[in-house]
Amino acid sequence: MELTPDDTIIFTLGGIAINATIVNTWVIMALLTGVSVLITRNLRPDVPPNRWRTTLEVIVGLIQSQIEEISQRRDGRLLYFTGTLFLFIVVSNLLTVVPGFDSPTASLSTTAALSLSVLVAVPMFGIGSRGVRGYLRTYLEPSVFMLPFNIIGEVSRGISLAIRLYGNIMSGAVIAAILLGVAPFFFPVVMDMLGLLTGVIQAYIFAILATVYISSATAPAPPDDAKNAKEQT
Amino acid sequence: MSIDWITVGAQIVNFLxxxxxxxxxxxxxxxxxxxxREKEISERMAEAAKIREAAETAEAEHKALIAKLRAGQAGALDEARAAAEAERDAILAETRKRLAREEAEREAQRAEEARRFTAELHRSGAEALLSLTRKALSDLADETLEERIVAHTVTRLREVADELRDAAGDSREAVVLTRAPLSPEATERLVNEAASVLPGFTLRFDTDPSLGPGLNLRLGGAQVGWTLDSYLDGLEAVLEDRAGRAATQVTQGSTDAA
Structure with missing residues (x-):
């Protein structure tokens, strides 16, 4: 039994093995992009919105409102980042019910990549908001002795994000596979339904935590930090 | 459980x-x-607010116009009613005037008809009376009416000779007026009697077809003679008196019966 789709090699391209994780990620990317293009291709103010457009507007509006509730401001870049995180993870998790489809989020490489993205995005958003010195100064708070602990906390946040998402999705898939062998008629269905719920919740948690991390890094700086950032620029 | 870093890199690229x-x-x-859409909704709401404001303004103007029209309508009704009443009064006055005129015309027509009837009655009565008198005189006295008229005139001439002379004044001519020329015998008798009663006076005989049967001798401001009209007037007075009595009796009979 393969615990991760990384081990399933679909084809090789230029000596690089393209595994099921990457291919399935492409499938999800194509699905999300295709649906978006189909729905938004005829989007004009003079055309009344149909039910699909309204559905997309509701989804995007919910994501935006959640981000605004957390960050207390409207930020388009944060919407693009965390909204894409949520949509990618939730679609991946929901597609675990498709027979033969290995969810990319069941791969630790995928969750690690997403966590690394968040880890990189947090300082980038923080630097973009506070400046380099203003952001680095946050590692010295409340005192300089807290620098190693802040660095460890930053790294452990990424690791916890990756392990949490991977563990939940992979374990759900593994448990469903095991129960399929033991009791093939009832429990796998229940576990799949539970897996759907868990997948949506995990996608929500991942996106919310990423939003919280980025928002904490981009929160308005104290007067001293703002002054330093102004001097730096 | 392992991490494929190539996959990690690829997934990061895929995610980006x-x-x-x-x-x-x-x-x-x-x-x-x-x-x-929000902008369009805002614009439409602003436009709707403008339209609503314009509609409210138009509604207020419309209501004011309706009130004005209603007030004008009431005034127009009063004016029309007054005009109608004036027209009615004018028509009534004109009608009354026309009725009065027609009534006067009818009254005049009735009077004319009565006059004609009276004249006709007078003429018929005169002819009948004259005819009867002629016949009676012819049958009973073997005389003509003209002879009796002349005789009557001669008798009256003798009675009032003095009064005639007094009334003559400076005039010395008496005029004998009849409807038709007198017979020679009657003329001669009348001339002879006048010469004896009124010496110095001459007679001039004249005729007037419009006169009734009879004879008039005029001297100055006095006259003497006999005409049938005087008799007919007396007959008419008697008839009217009889008719009035008959009407009074009929009225009293009706009152007693009631």
Whole structure:
């Protein structure tokens, strides 16, 4: 039994093995992009919105409102980042019910990549908001002795994000596979339904935590930090 | 459980590409659509507010116009009613005037008819009386009416000779007026009697077809003679008196019966 789709090699391209994780990620990317293009291709103010457009507007509006509730401001870049995180993870998790489809989020490489993205995005958003010195100064708070602990906390946040998402999705898939062998008629269905719920919740948690991390890094700086950032620029 | 770092790198690239794709095909179109719709809704609401304001203004103007029209309508009704009453009064006055005129015309026509009837009756009565008198005189006395008229005139001439002379004044001519020329015998007798009663006076005989049967001798301001009209007038007075008595009796009979 393969615990991760990384081990399933679909084809090789230029000596690089393209595994099921990457291919399935492409499938999800194509699905999300295709649906978006189909729905938004005829989007004009003079055309009344149909039910699909309204559905997309509701989804995007919910994501935006959640981000605004957390960050207390409207930020388009944060919407693009965390909204894409949520949509990618939730679609991946929901597609675990498709027979033969290995969810990319069941791969630790995928969750690690997403966590690394968040880890990189947090300082980038923080630097973009506070400046380099203003952001680095946050590692010295409340005192300089807290620098190693802040660095460890930053790294452990990424690791916890990756392990949490991977563990939940992979374990759900593994448990469903095991129960399929033991009791093939009832429990796998229940576990799949539970897996759907868990997948949506995990996608929500991942996106919310990423939003919280980025928002904490981009929160308005104290007067001293703002002054330093102004001097730096 | 292991991490394939090539896969990690590929997934990071995939994720960044997905961010770009969704930003290009999902977020921006949707957010721009929402913003455009919100803007359009705001514009439409502003436009609706303007239209509503204009509609309220138009409604107020319309109501004022209706009130004005109603007030004018009431005034027009009063004017029309007054005009109608004036027209009615004018028509009534004109009708009354026309009725009075027609009544006067009818009254005049009735009077004319009565006059004609009376004249006809007078003429018929005169002819009948004259005829009867002639016949009676012819049958009973073997005389003509003209002879009796002349005899009557001679008798009256003798009675009032003095009064005639007094009334003659400076005039010395008496005029004998009849409807038709007198017979020679009657003329001669009348001339002889006048010469004896009124010496110095001459007689001149004259005729007037419009006169009734009879004879008039005029001297100055006095006259003497006999005419049938005087008799007919007396007969008419008697008839009217009889008719009045008959009407009074009929009225009393009706009152007693009631």
């Amino acid at each position: 590409v997905l961010i770009w794709l969704l930003k290009r095909f999902l977020y921006r179109p949707i957010l721009d659509g929402i913003d455009a």
